[in-house]
Amino acid sequence: MRMRGDLVKVRVESMENRSAVRVVGVVVVSVAIATSLVLGTVGWFAVGFGMMTDCTNNYSCTETGCSPCSATERWINLGGAAQLLLAVVGGVVLVAGLRARLRTALVVGGAALLATSVLTVVGTTWRAQESYCRPGTPGYATSYCAVGD
Numbered sequence: 001m002r003m004r005g006d007l008v009k010v011r012v013e014s015m016e017n018r019s020a021v022r023v024v025g026v027v028v029v030s031v032a033i034a035t036s037l038v039l040g041t042v043g044w045f046a047v048g049f050g051m052m053t054d055c056t057n058n059y060s061c062t063e064t065g066c067s068p069c070s071a072t073e074r075w076i077n078l079g080g081a082a083q084l085l086l087a088v089v090g091g092v093v094l095v096a097g098l099r100a101r102l103r104t105a106l107v108v109g110g111a112a113l114l115a116t117s118v119l120t121v122v123g124t125t126w127r128a129q130e131s132y133c134r135p136g137t138p139g140y141a142t143s144y145c146a147v148g149d
Contacts, residue, residue: 018103021103021104021106021107022098022101022103022106024106024107025097025103025104025105025106025107025109025110026094026098026106027110028106028107028110028111028114029090029093029094029097029106029109029110029113030094030110031110031114032086032090032110032111032113032114032117033087033090033091033094033113035114035117035118036083036084036086036087036090036113036117037083037084037087039083039117039118039120039121040080040081040082040083040084040086040087041080041083041084043080043083043121044076044077044079044080044083047076047079047121047125047128048073048076048077048080051072051076051125051128051129052069052072052073052076055069055072055132056069058132059132069132071128071131071132072128072129072131072132074131075124075125075127075128075131076124076125076128078124079120079121079123079124079125079128082120082124083117083120083121086113086116086117086120089113090109090110090113093105093106093109093110093113094106097109
């Protein structure tokens with residue numbers, strides 16, 4: 001009779017562990033979605049405002065007026081759109097993970113989305129920054145890009 005009690009106790013502990021993993025998974029995916037949304041809106045605006053102001057000051061043109069600023073604008077917009085797409089993917093991962101009771105997939109998927117979101121903003125911001133520092137373009141000689149040339 002004692003063995004049956006121990007078996008029930010193990011099952012209860014196992015269910016509690018599964019619940020804890022599920023809660024952690026939901027939290028991780030939710031944080032990943034929130035991060036993507038913040039980086040895709042507020043981050044997109046901040047990066048765009050800062051870089052496009054810098055580009056305009058360096059080259060005295062708008063994003064449509066010269067190619068370096070135009071390329072910068074495209075990279076910034078691509079980064080913002082990618083963040084919003086990652087938020088949608090996060091929503092799909094959350095719903096699918098909860099419906100199928102894939103606790104581990106929630107944790108792994110959320111962590112992957114979070115890492116991808118951070119790498120996306122770093123990568124697209126770096127590419128945007130690099131896109132307008134090109135020798136030979138109008139305004140390059142007087143911009144900070146020419147330092148050390």
